[in-house]
Amino acid sequence: MTKEKNEKRIQRPPVIVVMGHIDHGKSALLDYIRKTNVVEGEHGGITQHISAYELTHKDKKITFLDTPGHEAFKKMRSRGAEVADIAILVVSAEEGVKAQTLEALKCIRESNTPFIVAINKIDKPAANVEKIKNNLTENEIYLEGMGGDVPFVPVSAKTGEGIPELLDMMLLVADLEELTGETDKNAEGIVIESNLDQKKGISASLVIKNGTLKSGMFVVAGDSMSPVRIMEDFKGLPIKEASFSSPIKIVGFSKVPQVGAQFVSFDKKKDAEKSINEIAKETKSIDVQDSSDLVEIPIILVADALGTLDAIEHELEKLKNDKTKIRIIKKGVGCVTEDDVKTANGKEGALIIGFNTKVDTQAQNLANRLDIEIRTFEIIYKINEWLEQIVTARTPKVEVEEKTGEAKILKIFSKTKDKQVLGGKVLDGEIALSGTVNILRRDEKIGKGIITNLQQNKANVKEVSEGEFGAQIQAKTEIAEGDTIEGFILKTK
Numbered sequence: 001m002t003k004e005k006n007e008k009r010i011q012r013p014p015v016i017v018v019m020g021h022i023d024h025g026k027s028a029l030l031d032y033i034r035k036t037n038v039v040e041g042e043h044g045g046i047t048q049h050i051s052a053y054e055l056t057h058k059d060k061k062i063t064f065l066d067t068p069g070h071e072a073f074k075k076m077r078s079r080g081a082e083v084a085d086i087a088i089l090v091v092s093a094e095e096g097v098k099a100q101t102l103e104a105l106k107c108i109r110e111s112n113t114p115f116i117v118a119i120n121k122i123d124k125p126a127a128n129v130e131k132i133k134n135n136l137t138e139n140e141i142y143l144e145g146m147g148g149d150v151p152f153v154p155v156s157a158k159t160g161e162g163i164p165e166l167l168d169m170m171l172l173v174a175d176l177e178e179l180t181g182e183t184d185k186n187a188e189g190i191v192i193e194s195n196l197d198q199k200k201g202i203s204a205s206l207v208i209k210n211g212t213l214k215s216g217m218f219v220v221a222g223d224s225m226s227p228v229r230i231m232e233d234f235k236g237l238p239i240k241e242a243s244f245s246s247p248i249k250i251v252g253f254s255k256v257p258q259v260g261a262q263f264v265s266f267d268k269k270k271d272a273e274k275s276i277n278e279i280a281k282e283t284k285s286i287d288v289q290d291s292s293d294l295v296e297i298p299i300i301l302v303a304d305a306l307g308t309l310d311a312i313e314h315e316l317e318k319l320k321n322d323k324t325k326i327r328i329i330k331k332g333v334g335c336v337t338e339d340d341v342k343t344a345n346g347k348e349g350a351l352i353i354g355f356n357t358k359v360d361t362q363a364q365n366l367a368n369r370l371d372i373e374i375r376t377f378e379i380i381y382k383i384n385e386w387l388e389q390i391v392t393a394r395t396p397k398v399e400v401e402e403k404t405g406e407a408k409i410l411k412i413f414s415k416t417k418d419k420q421v422l423g424g425k426v427l428d429g430e431i432a433l434s435g436t437v438n439i440l441r442r443d444e445k446i447g448k449g450i451i452t453n454l455q456q457n458k459a460n461v462k463e464v465s466e467g468e469f470g471a472q473i474q475a476k477t478e479i480a481e482g483d484t485i486e487g488f489i490l491k492t493k
Contacts, residue, residue: 012181012244013054013061014174015083015207017113019104020090025120028157029090030066033167036160051193052207052247053234057167062174063207063245065192083190083207083260085245086173087115088166089141093127093154096135105141114177116169117143117152123159181244186265187213191221191257192247194306196333202226202253206263212243217265218272219250221257223279225272226250228265256333259306295324295396297387298347300340301331304356309333312355315380319387324395326387335359336374341366351375351390353383397492401438405429405487410468412481419452420479421472429487430465437485439477447477449485 020026034053051066065084087108091101108115119132133146142148151169155162193205204221213219217228230251233239242248257263266272299316303309309331316326329350330343336352336359344350344367352367354376359367367374377383407424414421424431431437433454439447453472456464473479 008182008184009180010183012179012210013063014085014170014177014179015063015065015209015245016086016088016170017065017084018088018090018118019108020088021092021095021098021100021104024090024092024095024098024101025157026090029088029118029120029155029163030064032157032160032163033064036163051205054246057164057171060171061245062167062170063247065207065247083192083209084111084113085177085179086170087113088118088170089115090118090120091132091136093119093121093129093132094124096132097139097141102139105139114173115150116166116173117141117150118162118166119152119154120157122154122161123156129154181210183212183243185211186217186267187211187219187242187244188262188264189244191259191261191263194253194257194259194333196256200251202256203249203251204253204257204263205247205249207247208242208244210244211265212241213248213265215240217267218269219253219263219265220272220275220279221253221263222255222261223276224253224255224257225276226253227269256306259310295394296327296349297324297390297394298327298329298344298350300344300350300352301328302336302340302352302354302357303331303333306333308355312353312380312383315384316387319384319391324391326391336363336376338362338366341370341372341374344372345370349394353377355380355383399490399492401488402491403429403486403488404435405431405465407431407464407469407485407487409479409481409483409485412479413470415478418476419472419474421470422479423468423470424485425468426464426466427484430463431469431471431485431487432463433461435487435489437473437487439475439479440484440486441480441482443484446483447475449473449475449477449479451487 018026018030033055052063054061054063089104089108091097117136119129121127122129133143136143137146141150143150143152151173153162153166153169155166187208188211189207189209191204192207195203213228215228215231219226219228228250231239231242232249234247264275266275301309301312303312313328319326329347330340335357336354340352341363344352350372352372352374354374356378357376359374359376364374375386405426406428407426409422409424411423412420413423431451433451435451437449437451438445439449450473451471452474454461454464455470456467
């Protein structure tokens with residue numbers, strides 16, 4: 001049985017993600033590979049329609065993901081590493097390892113993705129491959145021949161030098177990884193891009209990791225579903241069937257699927273709907289378990305593109321403290337609608353944030369009537385600046401005692417009802433007239449008192465910061481020699 005199952009599995013093309021510092025030539029490398037390999041044998045050239053493409057090198061296919069490289073898109077980039085079989089870490093032959101290089105490396109290692117180092121810009125006068133190899137070692141990237149097993153290829157995205165060798169290395173690593181799939185299974189894979197077009201509807205770009213997708217089937221990604229009626233390859237050409245590791249575009253989703261979400265496919269619509277219902281139940285269960293004592297600030301987030309949503313979410317994760325948290329209760333692509341305002345109205349204190357998008361007239365009118373705030377922005381960090389003020393205003397205020405001084409009680413002179421005359425010595429800070437003090441015995445708080453009189457060197461004073469002093473303290477707790485008093489002030493935080 002096992003042998004028969006293994007016989008059904010065949011070798012599949014690798015899915016490659018290119019990562020690294022933003023100025024080290026990642027995009028230039030992808031562009032060179034695409035232009036010189038994808039266009040080969042075609043007439044009139046090819047326009048890339050989705051953020052992934054296939055090429056053929058030595059009669060073998062390779063799929064590339066065109067993922068963003070800026071730090072703000074860290075969330076998307078880490079998802080890109082998850083969908084990929086092999087990562088290419090681009091490092092400049094002039095500059096070496098930078099902060100974003102290490103961040104990309106962290107994403108790669110956390111996803112346990114095998115990777116190849118491409119030392120780019122070897123055509124530059126300041127290029128020094130040997131120096132960069134040592135620099136990589138210093139940053140715990142151990143190359144082949146340098147005490148490690150990470151393959152590397154010196155390349156130039158400008159002249160094309162080393163590119164064929166880099167493609168050869170990708171195929172070699174893919175062979176070592178023994179990437180396989182089964183064509184007779186229903187397709188499954190990852191959503192790499194999604195868009196809302198007011199005329200065409202909701203579309204998503206997918207990379208198939210296993211199985212085959214055919215016209216007439218149904219795709220489910222999270223709580224979104226689409227019939228496979230309009231299916232295109234990466235060139236925008238209509239196709240009836242696709243298998244691993246093809247990048248494809250499907251049009252007709254019920255909701256905008258999340259980038260990085262896994263998709264599965266079904267032969268029958270009722271099976272697809274059943275899958276969505278099960279996912280909805282699981283999500284509801286998680287929401288119930290996630291309740292806590294934190295004060296939530298509900299956010300409805302609307303942006304011009306799904307990639308922007310991910311970038312904003314990544315930034316919003318920085319806005320948190322031990323009393324307040326921001327929770328995105330709804331997000332989407334397009335303009336702010338009446339439905340968004342209605343959602344906000346059902347959640348106390350909800351805010352609507354639009355980024356590079358408009359608010360339709362009906363939505364604005366309803367928001368005005370319901371007194372719901374809608375804010376639109378064009379710069380991501382401006383959202384954070386505004387929300388920081390909201391978080392500060394809504395964070396529950398508590399009074400805390402801030403210690404101002406400490407003194408040891410040396411002698412008790414007299415006691416009258418709740419007033420006690422005593423002598424003490426300042427240990428730290430200062431003891432002030434009319435100040436409230438905690439009374440401690442063997443480091444345990446036993447009561448509170450107020451200093452109604454304070455003297456030093458037989459003269460009345462307002463505070464004592466060093467030496468011995470006399471004081472009258474009004475307190476219900478009986479103070480004894482050896483006790484400690486701590487002065488404090490109450491501060492609201």
